Amino acid sequence: xxxxxxxxxxxxxxxxxxxxxxxxxxxxxxxxxxxxxxxxxxxxxxxxxxxxxxxxxxxxxxxxxxxxxxxxxxxxxxxxxxxxxxxxxxxxxxxxxxxxxxxxxxxxxxxxxxxxxxxx
Amino acid sequence: xxxxxxxxxxxxxxxxxxxxxxxxxxxxxxxxxxxxxxxxxxxxxxxxxxxxxxxxxxxxxxxxxxxxxxxxxxxxxxxxxxxxxxxxxxxxxxxxxxxxxxxxxxxxxxxxxxxxxxxx
DNA sequence: CAGAATCCGAAGCGATACTG
DNA sequence: CAGTATCGCTTCGGATTCTG
Numbered sequence: 241x242x243x244x245x246x247x248x249x250x251x252x253x254x255x256x257x258x259x260x261x262x263x264x265x266x267x268x269x270x271x272x273x274x275x276x277x278x279x280x281x282x283x284x285x286x287x288x289x290x291x292x293x294x295x296x297x298x299x300x301x302x303x304x305x306x307x308x309x310x311x312x313x314x315x316x317x318x319x320x321x322x323x324x325x326x327x328x329x330x331x332x333x334x335x336x337x338x339x340x341x342x343x344x345x346x347x348x349x350x351x352x353x354x355x356x357x358x359x360x
Numbered sequence: 361x362x363x364x365x366x367x368x369x370x371x372x373x374x375x376x377x378x379x380x381x382x383x384x385x386x387x388x389x390x391x392x393x394x395x396x397x398x399x400x401x402x403x404x405x406x407x408x409x410x411x412x413x414x415x416x417x418x419x420x421x422x423x424x425x426x427x428x429x430x431x432x433x434x435x436x437x438x439x440x441x442x443x444x445x446x447x448x449x450x451x452x453x454x455x456x457x458x459x460x461x462x463x464x465x466x467x468x469x470x471x472x473x474x475x476x477x478x479x480x
Numbered sequence: 481c482a483g484a485a486t487c488c489g490a491a492g493c494g495a496t497a498c499t500g
Numbered sequence: 501c502a503g504t505a506t507c508g509c510t511t512c513g514g515a516t517t518c519t520g
Binding site: 410411412415423424426427443446447448449450451 | 481482483484485
Binding site for chain 2: 245246249250253254260261263264265266267268270271272277278281284285317338341342343344345346347348349350352353354355356357
């Protein structure tokens with residue numbers, strides 16, 4: 241990241257152009273909630289995952305939360321739902337390009353947090 | 361950011377080392393909630409801010425939420441509280457180095473979100 | 481001025497039973 | 501198999517009043 245870009249970011253905050261701040265909040269919402277990060281993590285691990293396999297691996301999650309979280313992640317286009325009309329029904333979830341593209345940003349968050357917990 | 365670092369991040373996710381994922385969640389919590397980003401933004405704008413000035417500028421915030429958010433931000437060491445024992449009481453809030461250091465990460469979040477809302 | 485205390489409604493989340 | 505529907509609990513946030 242360039243230094244000037246950060247300065248522009250800070251300047252856009254200073255000059256009350258809160259669009260920058262809003263986009264941050266939107267981005268936070270996308271991966272917010274109790275289970276979304278776990279779901280994304282699981283899909284990264286397995287590449288494509290079925291509903292019940294998620295339910296088994298995400299220990300403690302309920303049908304409701306898994307369904308809702310998947311719907312929101314799909315609505316935000318981080319994951320892709322593929323339904324195969326076999327018998328029994330088979331549905332697979334995988335990351336979209338957008339979903340993959342947020343991983344580096346999550347890495348930055350992780351690095352930031354680790355830096356200030358090991359240093360102190 | 362280096363490509364190898366991202367690959368290591370993904371690999372650490374794949375290999376079930378969820379410490380990476382947890383640190384992401386902790387980082388998200390630090391700036392989560394309804395008002396914390398607004399508070400940080402305001403402090404960036406004004407450098408040092410007093411309690412009631414925040415309350416005036418953060419339109420709609422209540423005493424409770426402002427107090428709680430400030431306490432949490434201070435506990436997470438993103439902001440610093442300085443009390444001057446004058447009459448009447450004066451308290452000023454400002455960013456710590458840790459608080460400043462998260463701004464580039466928030467910029468990345470902002471850039472990520474903007475990329476995928478203008479492109480589509 | 482800078483909060484603390486209390487009460488209340490809304491939202492998030494969980495448990496269970498049921499369905500195409 | 502992959503969900504939906506319903507219900508209840510718990511947490512979050514808002515409104516108001518009070519205090520050092």
